[in-house]
Structure formats: C-alpha cells, structure tokens
Amino acid sequence: MAERPEDLNLPNAVITRIIKEALPDGVNISKEARSAISRAASVFVLYATSCANNFAMKGKRKTLNAGDVLSAMEEMEFQRFIAPLKESLEVYRREQKGKKEARKDKDKKADSEEQDKSREDDNDDDDERMEDEEQNDEEEVDN
Amino acid sequence: MPHPCRHSRPGWMWLWAAWAGAPVQERQRAVGEDAGGAAPCAGSGRAARLPLSRVKALVKADPDVGLASQEAVFVLARAAELFVETIAKDAFVYAQQGKRKTLQRKDLDNAIEAVDEFAFLEGEFRFLPVFFP
Numbered sequence: 001m002a003e004r005p006e007d008l009n010l011p012n013a014v015i016t017r018i019i020k021e022a023l024p025d026g027v028n029i030s031k032e033a034r035s036a037i038s039r040a041a042s043v044f045v046l047y048a049t050s051c052a053n054n055f056a057m058k059g060k061r062k063t064l065n066a067g068d069v070l071s072a073m074e075e076m077e078f079q080r081f082i083a084p085l086k087e088s089l090e091v092y093r094r095e096q097k098g099k100k101e102a103r104k105d106k107d108k109k110a111d112s113e114e115q116d117k118s119r120e121d122d123n124d125d126d127d128e129r130m131e132d133e134e135q136n137d138e139e140e141v142d143n
Numbered sequence: 144m145p146h147p148c149r150h151s152r153p154g155w156m157w158l159w160a161a162w163a164g165a166p167v168q169e170r171q172r173a174v175g176e177d178a179g180g181a182a183p184c185a186g187s188g189r190a191a192r193l194p195l196s197r198v199k200a201l202v203k204a205d206p207d208v209g210l211a212s213q214e215a216v217f218v219l220a221r222a223a224e225l226f227v228e229t230i231a232k233d234a235f236v237y238a239q240q241g242k243r244k245t246l247q248r249k250d251l252d253n254a255i256e257a258v259d260e261f262a263f264l265e266g267e268f269r270f271l272p273v274f275f276p
Contacts, residue, residue, distance in 0.1 A: 008201055014193055015227060022228040023235055023246070032248040033234070037227055040251070040264050041193075044226045045201045045219055047263050052215065053208045064202070064211040069218040077260045081225045088221045089214065096213075 008042050015041065048072045193220045233258055 015038045019029055029037075049064070051072035056064050066089055073081045103110075195213075198220040202211045211219075234250040241250075255261040 008204060010193055010197055010223070018224055018227045019231040019246075022231045026244060027235065027238075028245040029231075030245055030247045033246045033251055036248055036251045037230060037234075040230060040255075040261075041223045041227050042201060043264060045198055045223050046205060048219055048222060049202045049205055049208055049211075052219075053205070056209075062209040064208065064215040066212065066214040066218045069215050069222065073222060076263070078222070078226070081222055084225060085218055085221055089218055092214070092217050 008046075010038055010041055012038065048076060051075050193223055195220055198223065230254060230261065233261075 012034070016029070016034055019034065019037060020027075023029075048069060049072075052064050052068040055068040055071045055075075056062070059068075061068075070082055070085060073079065073085065195216050199211070199216050202208060202216060202219065230251070231246065234254040235246055237250040237253040238244070238246050255264045
C-alpha cells in the first residue's frame with residue numbers, strides 16, 4: 001500500500017465544506033487557514049489512532065475496533081464527541097446491515113466464502129476490502 | 144518513507160514529522176479535489192463526509208498499528224469531521240474579535256494555544272524539528 005507522504009492529506013473540498021457548514025453564512029476561510037485545519041485533522045487522526053491502538057493492545061487485540069476509538073476520544077479529552085459518534089455508529093451499523101442483506105440476496109455463494117475467511121487475518125492486502133469485513137456486527141461499543 | 148531511529152516517540156509522531164518536512168508544493172499537488180472514495184452516507188446526511196479510504200491510509204501509516212475494523216475507520220473519520228467543525232468554530236471566535244469575516248491562519252494559532260484539547264497540535268503544527276535528536 002502507498003505510504004507516500006501525499007497520501008496522508010484529506011481532500012480539500014470536503015474539509016472546506018465541513019468548515020463552511022460549521023461557520024455562519026458569509027464567512028470565508030483563507031487558503032492558509034484551510035490548509036492548516038486540514039493538516040490538523042490529519043494529525044488528529046494519527047494521534048487518535050495511536051491512542052486507540054493502546055486500548056486495543058491492552059485488550060490483547062491486533063485489530064482496532066470502534067470501542068478503542070471511542071476510548072481514545074475520552075483519553076484525548078474529546079468526550080463531547082462520544083455521544084454523536086455513538087449515534088453515527090448506530091446509523092452506520094444499520095446501513096451496513098442493510099447492505100449486507102441486499103448483497104446476500106444477490107449472491108449467496110460469495111457471502112459464505114467471505115464468512116469462512118479468517119477474521120484475525122494479519123494480511124494487509126485484505127484491508128482494502130473494507131466492505132467485506134463482517135466482524136463488525138459482533139463488536140461491542142465500549143464506554 | 145524515512146526510517147528514523149526510534150526512541151520513545153510514538154510512531155505517528157515520526158510520521159507527522161516526516162510528512163511535515165515535505166515541501167509545500169508537494170503537499171498541495173497531492174491534495175486533489177477528490178471527495179470520493181468509499182464514503183458511506185451515515186449519520187446526519189447534511190454534513191460532508193471524509194472518504195474512509197483516506198482515513199484508512201492514515202491509520203495504516205502508523206507502523207505500530209495492526210489492522211483496523213471498518214467501524215473503527217468510520218468512527219475515526221467521523222471524529223475527524225467533528226474535530227474540523229470544532230477547531231473551525233473555536234478559531235472563528237478570534238476572527239470575530241478581530242472583526243473579520245475571513246478565518247485566517249493566526250486565528251487557528253490562537254485557538255490552538257487557548258484550547259487545552261488542541262495541545263497535541265502545538266509544536267508539530269509549526270513543523271519544528273523537535274523529533275530529531
């Protein structure tokens with residue numbers, strides 16, 4: 001997988017949109033400020049990942065789960081994010097479940113093959129197939 | 144990706160330092176208008192969504208981290224969105240104080256200095272070579 005520094009940027013358009021939606025109408029943002037916020041967001045993700053990883057390691061798991069990320073938010077003193085994150089996660093889970101049902105109807109054979117796949121697979125190549133991971137359904141949300 | 148000698152710094156800090164050292168043009172060229180990627184529409188549909196693929200790239204960039212579940216990546220992406228909202232709002236307070244309608248870099252700097260939760264951005268954010276002995 002590419003580990004070039006460029007890949008660590010988050011898309012400008014999305015960052016700008018989030019900023020604009022957060023601020024009152026008519027407010028502009030300088031290119032420098034936008035760029036700085038984007039970099040800050042990347043650092044935030046890196047930092048949160050590292051924190052979350054500590055929780056996963058404490059739980060003797062090799063795979064970060066949603067609960068680890070929520071625990072990280074607490075650790076990083078972003079407790080106010082936890083409630084909205086839990087809410088979003090619930091919606092996300094429902095949507096993923098809906099997608100799964102739809103897929104099952106379409107192709108049952110492919111699904112059963114996916115379920116046989118090892119869930120603690122350390123093979124990085126599997127990471128990109130995010131939609132196929134099914135371990136999420138059983139995951140508890142800690143905290 | 145350079146492999147600096149590892150002291151007690153967490154992996155992500157090395158990563159950030161290495162990335163921060165890249166020339167500005169490089170970073171700007173790389174940032175496309177790509178708002179696509181595997182971004183499911185979740186939560187309140189009104190807010191923009193960061194593509195999970197990019198967030199995943201950040202997660203994988205940390206050498207200390209193993210795998211991350213799809214849900215973990217989603218929550219990280221969503222948290223990053225909340226973070227952007229939060230820091231933008233906090234910075235805007237300073238623009239208002241300066242009677243400006245344009246958010247500027249200095250507003251960010253002020254917010255980072257003032258808000259405890261943003262302490263992790265200090266230092267690194269200014270690309271100081273603090274990670275090299």
